[in-house]
Amino acid sequence: MMKDELRALKSLAGPLPTFDMEEVPDDPRLLFSSWFRDAVQAGVEEPHAMVLSTVDEQGAPDARILILKHLDHRGWHFASTDQGPKGRQMALNPQVALTFYWTRLGRQVRIRGMVRRADMHERDADFLARPPGARAIALTARQSERLASPRELEEALELQRERLRQGPDLVAPHWGLFIVAPREVEFWQGDTERRHRRLHYRHGATGWVREKLWP
Numbered sequence: 001m002m003k004d005e006l007r008a009l010k011s012l013a014g015p016l017p018t019f020d021m022e023e024v025p026d027d028p029r030l031l032f033s034s035w036f037r038d039a040v041q042a043g044v045e046e047p048h049a050m051v052l053s054t055v056d057e058q059g060a061p062d063a064r065i066l067i068l069k070h071l072d073h074r075g076w077h078f079a080s081t082d083q084g085p086k087g088r089q090m091a092l093n094p095q096v097a098l099t100f101y102w103t104r105l106g107r108q109v110r111i112r113g114m115v116r117r118a119d120m121h122e123r124d125a126d127f128l129a130r131p132p133g134a135r136a137i138a139l140t141a142r143q144s145e146r147l148a149s150p151r152e153l154e155e156a157l158e159l160q161r162e163r164l165r166q167g168p169d170l171v172a173p174h175w176g177l178f179i180v181a182p183r184e185v186e187f188w189q190g191d192t193e194r195r196h197r198r199l200h201y202r203h204g205a206t207g208w209v210r211e212k213l214w215p
């Protein structure tokens with residue numbers, strides 16, 4: 001049943017844009033910005049949603065979706081608690097990967113690199129810019145713990161909403177703003193005939209080196 005349903009689904013049906021792999025910037029961050037703008041203009045839903053992959057202490061991979069908060073010369077930024085599986089995994093092993101997929105354009109971007117924390121000032125600014133509900137849930141500081149009952153969550157949230165009413169500038173101590181400095185970035189443009197175009201950037205001793213990859 002599932003097999004037939006899956007076979008009936010289309011993938012990379014197009015129309016899809018072309019990708020001129022000769023006309024690209026030296027720095028993959030510039031190409032990412034340009035592709036990101038294309039995704040926004042094409043109406044891709046939540047183009048800033050990305051998969052963050054990490055590994056645990058046994059070397060077993062883990063992955064979840066997060067929201068991209070910023071991209072600058074340092075890399076790709078995201079915000080989360082430093083507790084819970086991803087926080088612990090990144091503290092043990094700062095090597096991570098980010099993956100974007102923009103369906104309507106048939107484009108995938110894969111980033112591999114090292115994650116580090118932004119300074120406290122930037123972290124606080126990010127936290128205070130979050131809507132009150134998002135700040136209250138972050139202040140509960142229990143992401144990914146076992147939830148005993150919905151009431152437990154409601155009570156904890158009400159407590160934090162009250163703390164925020166008393167102190168609107170409160171920042172969750174376990175909140176983190178993280179930056180992924182890229183070592184490798186791959187741009188993948190899907191093709192309806194499966195002649196996908198792949199451009200791989202690697203950061204070497206003298207700067208960014210690019211090569212094309214087989215589809």
Ligand SMILES: Cc1cc2nc3c(=O)[nH]c(=O)nc-3n(C[C@H](O)[C@H](O)[C@H](O)COP(=O)(O)O)c2cc1C
Pocket residue numbers: 046049062063064065066067068078079080081083084085086087143144
């Ligand atoms: C669209 C979307 C956006 C999300 N954005 C974030 C985010 O920015 N930060 C975050 O901590 N979790 C975010 N999550 C939840 C994570 O996927 C994940 O459930 C949570 O961070 C716990 O991860 P962990 O158990 O691996 O630590 C988002 C989930 C989705 C589906």
